[in-house]
Amino acid sequence: MMLKGYARENGTFGIRNHLLIIPASVCAVEVANRIAVKVSAISLPHQHGCCQMGADFRQTVRTLTGFGCNPNVGAVLVVGLGCEGIQADQIAHEIEKTGKEASFITIQDCGGTTKTVEQGIHIASKMAENLSLMKRATFPLNHLILGMECGGSDPTSGIVANPAIGIASDLLVSMGGSSILSETTEVIGAEHILAERFYDSKERAKFLDMVSKVEKRALAVGEDLRGSQPTPGNIQGGLSTIEEKSLGCMHKAGNTTPFLGALEYGEPVPTTKPGLYFMDTPGEDIDSITGMVAGGAQLIVFTTGRGTPTGCPIAPVIKITGNPETYRNMEENIDVNGGKVILGECTLDSVGKEIFEKMIAVANGELTKAEKLGHKEFGIYRIGYTF
């Protein structure tokens, strides 16, 4: 199958053509936002980038760089303060290796807020002009990377919505594309089933280690995980334990497709080896989606039982619910109504195919409801302290 998207210099294809303004740290967020507004670009407001250490620091760097490298982004301006831990020039140079236009400025070099905003607008306007001249070109479906997420789950998620995107994911992978199952917390209690689908013993061990580390981190808090996972809303919806939630979540990965590997948060999906992957992200939706998009996912499918508006700054998010009442209540935010299955009005297979067709339409340019409403939630998964 062929799709229509934006060809990037490194052989990847974007399904959107965004100009991205990346603040290197929280200190540059306001300036980056002001530049983005003036040139109709997208900024990534975040609270990090300074006084971080070790794996936590590297994860934040990997996330910001990954967003710049994502094929949905056509050009990047990195804005730094100048003295922070994450240096703007390093991020820009890493992104530049993909062949796309990437530049950087710092507030201390430019001489304050006003001059930096002026200089930023000057650079970003030229980038915007170049991007506006690009046209969509055809590309084979095996370049498409799908990220899968569930949030605000209720029992209908595990019975309808997650198995339905499992059908769509299996179909995508069988046609040569890639798909990512995420949310390590929501694997607790279901890891024995998923582990059987890792045929590479090293990758299987890596996957099980990721689950074990997350559980140990929760145990270290010294309290019952319940109330945090499942959340109060999950419980109100009818989910009683993390095991029950996980056993529903895992259906997003379909039934039979083997896992090729377990990726770190924001680690690039190997473009030379398309297929199904697991990524070590938290159950919290925004951080999880951010990790998958930093890893190269151009498209997100998101199931919800209770309803949620979540989007992503650079990747379209397709929302699906298996709960007919939630669809009626939040139709404004939800693209696919899987509630018809619970009502006995259609089959799970037909909703799976409807999701796949929606994925193809959105990849070719159709806007999702989250895009139309301007949702751009962004959050970096922190695994350390701020010093």
Add this chain to the structure above:
Amino acid sequence: MNPILKLHEKDNVGTCLRKLEAQETILFDEFSITVKECIPQYHKIALKYIPIHNPVYKYGQIIGLATEEIFQGDYVHVHNIESMRGRGDKKEEC
């Protein structure tokens, strides 16, 4: 459509596809279940007797342990089942 959905033959709880009223009798798998108390839509009902500390099965898998005796027709949720995972509150007992 039966208002109770059993996902796996091993399961001892089912999902209520609509709100079930107390004392309602539902024919299920050739036997009838009397609903003991009102159960909200999509929440769980016990399909058989589950002794205290015994596993609760959904999807054919263990979703937790009974914290009290659960009888057929009982509402099954956080008040009578607990998770076995992520229990930092029970760390010293482990």
